[in-house]
Amino acid sequence: MVDRLCLEGEPARGALAHVCALPDEDATVPFDDPVVQGVRQDAMAWWIPLLGSSLVCLTTLAVDESRCAGAITVVTDDRHLGDDPFLRLFGGTVVKTDLFSYVAPPPGPVLERYRGAPWPGGSF
Amino acid sequence: MPELAPGSAFPDLDLPDHTERPRLLSEVAGGDPVVLSFSRGWWCPKEQRYMGRLVELQAELEVAYARLVVVSVDPPEVQAAFRAGLGARFLFLSDHERRWLDRLGLLEEADTVHHPYLPVVFCLFPDLTIHSRYDGNWFLGRPTTSELVTDLRAISHGIRDDWAPA
Numbered sequence: 001m002v003d004r005l006c007l008e009g010e011p012a013r014g015a016l017a018h019v020c021a022l023p024d025e026d027a028t029v030p031f032d033d034p035v036v037q038g039v040r041q042d043a044m045a046w047w048i049p050l051l052g053s054s055l056v057c058l059t060t061l062a063v064d065e066s067r068c069a070g071a072i073t074v075v076t077d078d079r080h081l082g083d084d085p086f087l088r089l090f091g092g093t094v095v096k097t098d099l100f101s102y103v104a105p106p107p108g109p110v111l112e113r114y115r116g117a118p119w120p121g122g123s124f
Numbered sequence: 125m126p127e128l129a130p131g132s133a134f135p136d137l138d139l140p141d142h143t144e145r146p147r148l149l150s151e152v153a154g155g156d157p158v159v160l161s162f163s164r165g166w167w168c169p170k171e172q173r174y175m176g177r178l179v180e181l182q183a184e185l186e187v188a189y190a191r192l193v194v195v196s197v198d199p200p201e202v203q204a205a206f207r208a209g210l211g212a213r214f215l216f217l218s219d220h221e222r223r224w225l226d227r228l229g230l231l232e233e234a235d236t237v238h239h240p241y242l243p244v245v246f247c248l249f250p251d252l253t254i255h256s257r258y259d260g261n262w263f264l265g266r267p268t269t270s271e272l273v274t275d276l277r278a279i280s281h282g283i284r285d286d287w288a289p290a
Contacts, residue, residue, distance in 0.1 A: 041186070044213035049143050049204055104145065107152045107215040109182040109192055123155040124189070124284070 003059035003121030009101030012056045017097045020086035021070030028067040042085035044108045057103040065116035074100040134252040142203040142216040156189050157279040158248040162241040163196040166206040181269045190276045197240050247275040
């Protein structure tokens with residue numbers, strides 16, 4: 001599962017999706033793992049500001065309410081993808097895509113998920 | 125402009141954030157309580173100290189479903205640098221064009237150099253109704269982290285249907 005907002009708006013044509021995930025079904029980490037928490041803190045602290053206007057959207061990948069299978073960061077410029085903090089979870093692959101739409105990044109500081117939705121999506 | 129007092133609706137500010145992205149306060153709230161802190165700016169020693177207090181609080185708010193927003197007249201790029209230096213992971217909104225300053229009646233008239241906001245902190249319900257207001261011109265008037273948590277608890281208690289077991 002991805003944050004549904006990333007797929008609901010007008011698609012950003014010719015964007016680049018940095019997919020930090022593995023095809024193996026077992027390649028997951030608990031969302032509550034300190035590493036996953038730390039990566040989300042880094043996303044809020046410097047990753048999103050670093051991307052600036054290049055950021056289209058960002059979503060973690062949720063297998064279920066507990067397990068994270070990585071993340072996708074969608075951008076219009078690939079300059080900073082080597083710095084993606086989600087690389088600490090899984091290796092990254094860059095894919096050209098017309099699938100994702102612009103979503104305002106999370107304002108912070110909330111890192112927890114809403115009703116099990118993939119961070120940063122969802123609400124109560 | 126209505127008086128910015130408990131029970132009143134806070135205006136839905138439309139301002140750029142520290143990355144220059146346009147934001148609407150109601151969207152930033154996103155259904156959660158909000159601590160909205162007006163700040164003089166990066167240059168003020170009192171603000172530097174108070175921002176440190178908010179940074180202390182952010183680790184709790186990360187897991188508490190509450191938002192934290194700072195508004196100042198600093199330009200976005202200055203806010204971004206200040207935010208990074210603080211280690212903040214919450215949102216800064218920039219009113220560098222001073223579009224809301226007079227409308228909100230929060231001009232710091234004593235500062236004839238920067239024409240900044242008065243340091244005032246609000247705790248808001250998700251619909252932007254004001255729960256509490258703290259006037260921080262005197263530093264001791266500003267809310268402690270404990271007072272903010274108490275206010276956010278009261279708001280959350282009122283809006284979370286599953287706060288206590290049925």
